[in-house]
Amino acid sequence: MSSETKPAEDGASFSSKVIGIVFVILLLDLLGFTLILPLLPSILDHYAQTGDVTYQSMQTLVDWFREAVGIPLEKKYNSVLFGGLIGSLFSLLQFLSSPVTGALSDHRGRRPLLILTTLGLMSSYAVWAVSRSFNMFLLFRxxxxxxxxxxxLCTAIVADLPCPKARNRGMAMIGIAFSLGFTVGPLMGAYFAVSSRTPGDVFYQTPALLALAFSVADVLFIWLMLPETLTKDSKVSSAGSGDSWDLLSPLSLFLFAAVTRTKDPPSKERMKKLQLLGLVYFCYLFLFSGLEFTLSFLTHQRFQFTSMQQGKMFFFIGVVMAVIQGGYARRIKPGQHIGAVRVAILMLIPAFILIGLSRNMTVLYAGLALYAFAAALVVPCLSTLVSDHGSANQKGTVMGILRSLGALARALGPVVSSSVYWIASAQTCYLILAASFVIPLTLLSKTRRLKDE
Known part of the structure; x- marks a missing residue:
C-alpha cells in the first residue's frame, strides 16, 4: 500500500465514523424533540380545563386571529392554531439563536457547543417534566x-469534512435521521402517554422523562464518541466589530454578511451564489411549511380524519422520505445537487395541486407521495450546496445562518398560508402555493449561471 493511499483511507474512515456519530446524535435529539408532537392538542386542552390565566390570555390572541380569517369555532381547529402559535414562537427563537450558536462554534469548536446546547435541552425537558402550569410549559418551549x-451544529460538523462525497453522504444521513425521528418519535410519545397513565398522574410526565433520558444519552454519546472536527488552525481567534449585528439583523442574515468578515473573503460570484441558495431555502420552506401546517385543516375538514388517521398519514410521509433519502439522496454525485433540487421542487407543483383538489384517498396519497419525495431531497441537497461556501473557519456561521432562514420561513409560512386557506379556500390556497414555486425555481436557475471563482 502506498503512503498516499493510506492517508486517503484514513480520511475516509474518519469521515464515515463522524457521519455515523452525527446520525446517532441527531436521532437521539429528534426522538426527544418529537415525543411531544401528538400530545400537544391534549396538553393545550389540559391547561384550558384548569383555567390557567396565561393560557386564557394567549387564547384571546388565538381567538382574534381565528375571527379575523374566518376559521370556524371548533375544538380541532383551535388546537391546531394554538399549536401553530407555540410553534412560531419556537421557530422565531431558532431564527435568533442559530446564527449565534453557529458562529460561536467557529470560535470554540463544534464539540463544546454541541455539549452546551444539549445540556440546555436537558434542562428544558426537566422543566417540562415538572411543569404544572402553562407558564412552566412555555418556559420549557x-x-x-x-x-x-x-x-x-451537526450540519457544520458534516461541512467540516474535506471530501465533497462524504459531505453529501453526511447531509443525506442527517435527512434520514430527521425522517426516522419524526416517524418514530411521535408514535413513542403517544404510546407512553397512554400506557403509563395512572390516576392522579400527569399524562405527559412519562414522555417528558423519556425526552430527558434521550438528551442525557445524547450528552454522554457526544462526550464519549464525538471528535472535534474543527482544527485549531481553522478556529476564529476573535470576532469582528460588526459580527454581532450581522448575526442578528434579518437583512444581514439574508445577505450572509458575516461570511465576509474574514481576511480572505469569498469572491462576489460565490457570495451571490450563497445568497441565492439562502433565498431558495427560505422560499421553499415558507411554501412547504404552509402546506405542512394547513394539511391538518384539510384532512379534518374534507375527510373527517381522526388523530389516529392523521398519525398514519404522517407515518406514510416519514417512511417515503426515509426510503428516498436512504436509497437515492445519499447517492447523488457532487455537481448534481442543483438538478436534484430543481426536479424535487417541480414535483411539488403537481403535489400541491393533487392535495388541494383531492376528493378521495387515492388522489390525496398520490399528492402526499410526491410531497414526501420532494421533502426528502430539497433540504439535504441545499445544505450540501451551502456547505461548500465559506472558509474552513466559517462553516458553523454559514450553516447557522441557513438554519436561521429556515426557522424564519417556518414561523411566517403557516400564518400566511392559513390566512389564505380560510379567507379564500383550500383549493385556492394550494393552487397559489403551487404557482409560487416558480420563485425558488427562478432563483435556482440563476445559481446555475454563476461560476465559482
Missing amino acids: VIGGICKGNVS
Whole structure:
C-alpha cells in the first residue's frame, strides 16, 4: 500500500465514523424533540380545563386571529392554531439563536457547543417534566427554542469534512435521521402517554422523562464518541466589530454578511451564489411549511380524519422520505445537487395541486407521495450546496445562518398560508402555493449561471 493511499483511507474512515456519530446524535435529539408532537392538542386542552390565566390570555390572541380569517369555532381547529402559535414562537427563537450558536462554534469548536446546547435541552425537558402550569410549559418551549442548536451544529460538523462525497453522504444521513425521528418519535410519545397513565398522574410526565433520558444519552454519546472536527488552525481567534449585528439583523442574515468578515473573503460570484441558495431555502420552506401546517385543516375538514388517521398519514410521509433519502439522496454525485433540487421542487407543483383538489384517498396519497419525495431531497441537497461556501473557519456561521432562514420561513409560512386557506379556500390556497414555486425555481436557475471563482 502506498503512503498516499493510506492517508486517503484514513480520511475516509474518519469521515464515515463522524457521519455515523452525527446520525446517532441527531436521532437521539429528534426522538426527544418529537415525543411531544401528538400530545400537544391534549396538553393545550389540559391547561384550558384548569383555567390557567396565561393560557386564557394567549387564547384571546388565538381567538382574534381565528375571527379575523374566518376559521370556524371548533375544538380541532383551535388546537391546531394554538399549536401553530407555540410553534412560531419556537421557530422565531431558532431564527435568533442559530446564527449565534453557529458562529460561536467557529470560535470554540463544534464539540463544546454541541455539549452546551444539549445540556440546555436537558434542562428544558426537566422543566417540562415538572411543569404544572402553562407558564412552566412555555418556559420549557422557550429554553428549547434557544438551545435547539444540534441540527445546525451537526450540519457544520458534516461541512467540516474535506471530501465533497462524504459531505453529501453526511447531509443525506442527517435527512434520514430527521425522517426516522419524526416517524418514530411521535408514535413513542403517544404510546407512553397512554400506557403509563395512572390516576392522579400527569399524562405527559412519562414522555417528558423519556425526552430527558434521550438528551442525557445524547450528552454522554457526544462526550464519549464525538471528535472535534474543527482544527485549531481553522478556529476564529476573535470576532469582528460588526459580527454581532450581522448575526442578528434579518437583512444581514439574508445577505450572509458575516461570511465576509474574514481576511480572505469569498469572491462576489460565490457570495451571490450563497445568497441565492439562502433565498431558495427560505422560499421553499415558507411554501412547504404552509402546506405542512394547513394539511391538518384539510384532512379534518374534507375527510373527517381522526388523530389516529392523521398519525398514519404522517407515518406514510416519514417512511417515503426515509426510503428516498436512504436509497437515492445519499447517492447523488457532487455537481448534481442543483438538478436534484430543481426536479424535487417541480414535483411539488403537481403535489400541491393533487392535495388541494383531492376528493378521495387515492388522489390525496398520490399528492402526499410526491410531497414526501420532494421533502426528502430539497433540504439535504441545499445544505450540501451551502456547505461548500465559506472558509474552513466559517462553516458553523454559514450553516447557522441557513438554519436561521429556515426557522424564519417556518414561523411566517403557516400564518400566511392559513390566512389564505380560510379567507379564500383550500383549493385556492394550494393552487397559489403551487404557482409560487416558480420563485425558488427562478432563483435556482440563476445559481446555475454563476461560476465559482
